[in-house]
Amino acid sequence: MNICVIGAGPVGLVTSACLASIGHKIICTDDDREKINLLMSGKVPFYEPGLQELVTKEMGEKKLDFTDSLEVAIKNSLVVFVAVGTPTQPEGDADLSFVENVCCGIAGAMKEYKVIVEKSTVPVKTGERISHTLETNNVNRVDFDVASNPEFLREGNAISDFMHPDRIVLGVASKRAEDILKEVYAPINAPILVTDIKSAELIKHASNSFLALKISYINAVSVICELVGADVEKVAEGLGLDKRIVKDFLNPGVGYGGSCFPKDISAFIRMADDAGYDFELLKTASAINQRQRAFFIKKIKDALWTLKGKTVGVLGLSFKPNTDDIREAPSIYIIRELQSEGVKIRSYDPAAMENAGKVLEDVTFCNDPYELSSGCDALAIVTEWEEFRKLDLQRLKALMKAPVIIDGRNIFEPSELKKAGFRYSSIGR
Numbered sequence: 001m002n003i004c005v006i007g008a009g010p011v012g013l014v015t016s017a018c019l020a021s022i023g024h025k026i027i028c029t030d031d032d033r034e035k036i037n038l039l040m041s042g043k044v045p046f047y048e049p050g051l052q053e054l055v056t057k058e059m060g061e062k063k064l065d066f067t068d069s070l071e072v073a074i075k076n077s078l079v080v081f082v083a084v085g086t087p088t089q090p091e092g093d094a095d096l097s098f099v100e101n102v103c104c105g106i107a108g109a110m111k112e113y114k115v116i117v118e119k120s121t122v123p124v125k126t127g128e129r130i131s132h133t134l135e136t137n138n139v140n141r142v143d144f145d146v147a148s149n150p151e152f153l154r155e156g157n158a159i160s161d162f163m164h165p166d167r168i169v170l171g172v173a174s175k176r177a178e179d180i181l182k183e184v185y186a187p188i189n190a191p192i193l194v195t196d197i198k199s200a201e202l203i204k205h206a207s208n209s210f211l212a213l214k215i216s217y218i219n220a221v222s223v224i225c226e227l228v229g230a231d232v233e234k235v236a237e238g239l240g241l242d243k244r245i246v247k248d249f250l251n252p253g254v255g256y257g258g259s260c261f262p263k264d265i266s267a268f269i270r271m272a273d274d275a276g277y278d279f280e281l282l283k284t285a286s287a288i289n290q291r292q293r294a295f296f297i298k299k300i301k302d303a304l305w306t307l308k309g310k311t312v313g314v315l316g317l318s319f320k321p322n323t324d325d326i327r328e329a330p331s332i333y334i335i336r337e338l339q340s341e342g343v344k345i346r347s348y349d350p351a352a353m354e355n356a357g358k359v360l361e362d363v364t365f366c367n368d369p370y371e372l373s374s375g376c377d378a379l380a381i382v383t384e385w386e387e388f389r390k391l392d393l394q395r396l397k398a399l400m401k402a403p404v405i406i407d408g409r410n411i412f413e414p415s416e417l418k419k420a421g422f423r424y425s426s427i428g429r
């Protein structure tokens with residue numbers, strides 16, 4: 001099927017490459033000409049495991065193409081996925097101006113029937129707005145359908161999440177759109193849930209918020225564990241063995257970050273407010289998330305006694321492993337707080353140093369964890385990259401000024417670190 005994807009960000013590009021790999025002919029467009037030029041030359045402008053290889057392969061097989069022209073992109077496409085950004089505005093609601101602009105462009109360029117699919121995470125009732133905008137600007141009086149097909153792609157895992165999803169949600173208002181979208185996803189083996197458009201929009205917000213609730217819940221439990229002398233890892237294991245709870249998203253840490261959870265939760269709170277419901281539960285989850293970062297900083301203070309003039313080595317900058325994304329990353333907040341108290345920061349991250357360098361000042365970025373450790377009064381583990389689990393602890397210890405590790409992701413066993421001669425603190429144990 002000929003499909004167009006508007007937006008070449010993480011969601012749009014993964015969607016494009018994966019749809020091409022299941023047999024469709026994809027044309028992807030973006031109004032960022034520099035990005036499109038880069039993609040036309042075969043280069044993916046951000047890090048997502050496996051994506052560069054997939055884009056190269058599908059471009060080589062002529063199933064994936066890029067253009068900077070919206071008209072060209074939608075001309076022969078039966079389905080148009082809208083995957084443009086929906087950034088948070090100061091009040092917490094999503095800025096939908098990119099979605100609106102794109103819809104005006106689609107409406108002006110449509111010459112025959114199309115299904116326009118919201119892929120971006122948008123507030124409930126956006127589908128109605130999109131329909132209205134398309135109708136108002138539908139100069140050629142063309143028949144169209146609007147649909148919602150929320151994405152559930154985790155950064156760092158996006159290709160696998162696309163190819164092997166837990167479910168595919170299709171929010172549609174006509175049988176015609178339903179049949180077309182079922183055909184799009186026919187090669188993927190997953191349950192398909194067909195709903196009305198508003199319910200599909202809500203499923204995305206409700207899913208992300210629920211996962212964030214789980215994280216804040218276990219983080220709150222981790223604080224109680226410390227207060228009473230229990231081990232949060234064991235408590236989480238015990239919870240997770242209950243089939244009704246499951247273990248995923250019960251890892252305690254320095255709190256959730258990224259471009260999705262913080263933004264989507266603010267938007268859901270705002271959306272609920274507008275609809276007349278005070279979503280106190282989510283407000284509290286969000287406050288717990290902020291507090292968790294503060295707890296971590298307090299642990300660093302407790303370990304170092306005074307902060308002024310001390311050097312802390314921050315291991316991990318991305319908001320989670322396997323991505324170079326630092327949006328809403330706990331690391332940024334933690335580093336700035338420590339700097340404000342006179343701490344010198346050294347840092348290492350396998351992928352996110354270039355991005356972090358654009359927003360942080362006075363940080364010494366290092367080539368590896370050992371270079372980082374040199375002269376450090378303490379190491380703070382903020383992101384659980386796999387390579388950190390395999391560190392040569394004796395080598396680290398020899399390089400550091402003092403053998404102190406504050407582990408914000410519980411990647412080590414306390415007994416082993418103690419045996420290796422470290423003063424070690426972690427989350428909730």
Ligand code: UGA
Pocket residue numbers: 121151152153154155156208211215248249250251252253254255256257258259260261264319320
């Ligand atoms: C999230 C959802 O998991 C995806 O399903 C969704 O499609 C995506 O948002 C989106 O809305 O586009 P993502 O933000 O890439 O994906 O990352 P997650 O793996 O969900 O992690 C989010 C944050 O929670 C990270 O900072 C991570 O470190 C933190 N986290 C996660 C924990 O602190 N503990 C956990 O147990 C799990």
